[in-house]
Amino acid sequence: MSVKAAATHIDWTKLSTSLGLKTETVAALGAFRKRNEEARRVLSDLKEQKTxxxxxxxxxxxxxxxxxxEVEKAHKAFKPTSYDVSAQIKSIEAVEAKA
Structure with missing residues (x-):
């Protein structure tokens, strides 16, 4: 399962109740969930903005x-650099498969 797919399928209730986690861990997971939801909201807002x-x-x-x-010329000439990250993604997926 890819990282993106795993992140969308987290059952937060089950994670916090059925695994026998300590109170501090449950609180940390709740804070993480809140930060994650806020980041997703901000990302969604930014995607909707005119660019x-x-x-x-x-x-x-x-x-x-x-x-x-001059600025328009520089803007039109700008080409973002793309990187081949397939090797890193494969190694991450290999580690996830072992976990």
Missing amino acids: AVDFAHYRKVLKNQAIVD
Whole structure:
């Protein structure tokens, strides 16, 4: 089971009640769950935000048109670097399979 799939299938009630965990551990799991849910909410909010830059607006607002042109050129030329992480994912899945 992948990490993403495992994270979506956690039965928090069963985890905190049926495993005989100490009170401190249950409290720590509850705090972790709360932080996780908040991070997911923030991520969802960020995904919904507009990400396009309106350079025409900045051309109207700013006196220095050259800087807008320069930034637009740099923005269009930007290519994010991608990394091949398949080896790391395979090793993580191998460790998870042993666990």
